[in-house]
Amino acid sequence: MQSSLHETVKGPAVAVDTVVFGIDEKQLKVLLLKIKGGPYNGKWALPGGLVNLGESPEITATRVLKNKTNIRSGYLEQLYTFGNPDRDMRGQVISVAHMLLVNNTQSYDLIVSEHYTDIQWLPVLELPETAFDHSQIVDFALVRLRGKMAYSNIAGSFLPKDFSLNELREIYEVVMNKSYDQKTFENELLSHGLLIESDNGLYHFKADSLSYFD
Known part of the structure; x- marks a missing residue:
């Protein structure tokens, strides 16, 4: 019997990381989580997780946002694929980055899930040190957002x-x-x-x- 593709093909893991933008106190802010343990202990990161078998990247994004932040609504779009083989020191992981926009940062009852110690809305123009290539992903999302402001709703x-x-x-x-x-x-x-x-x-x-x- 012929083996299924996922049993025979070995390759990098696929994850989804989402840049969540909101406006608070007349500042554009991004939602970041502080990692607990491991090689990135204490660094801030975007909400992210691995794509499960049978999931689309969009479904992964919504699942991860609900489970890791308790955010359950907003405008969501796919941004770009980040595939530098060295972007994660734990192993090769391809990230299908997304962007989520929310209209009221104060309306969300945020949660801190088990692999993190904190969750905060932080100013985009004053980002702390981030894990992986997440500052690059935030920069990419900001360029996309500003570009679309010129011609869309x-x-x-x-x-x-x-x-x-x-x-x-x-x-x-x-x-x-x-x-x-x-x-x-x-x-x-x-x-x-x-x-x-x-x-x-x-x-x-x-x-x-x-x-x-x-």
Whole structure:
């Protein structure tokens, strides 16, 4: 009888690491966990874990987020595959990195799972030393986020469904790390046709292909 592929092919492990971005105290923050024990003891890391047999990377990302952080909703997208053979000193691990955006960091009852000693929202611009190549993954995610802010409704992931243009400008200023003139910002954004004005004078984004999990 012919052996199954996973019994005969030996190769690197496959993991998923997720950059979770949220805005708190007018700062863009990323969720990091402090590792307990092993060669990376005391270093901060992204929520991550190995892909189980029969799982897609997206399912792995949602499972790991629920089990290791208690985050169960948000906008999720796949970022990039990080495959440097030396990225993990314990053995070769390929990481399929993801990005998750949440609209209220204070609304989550975070947990500290067994392999960690702490979990914190930390400022993206003041990252501590991280394990593996996780600082590189965060940098990659930030470039992706800023790029998509220019042409999509991704900024809405940080906001309630209906919002003011001033609230939206503040999100852009935090993520892009720059200031905008309110009137110029409004004219530029409205010209792209991404916003719909509600009866109450607030706005919401037109729906597009952004996908959420909950």
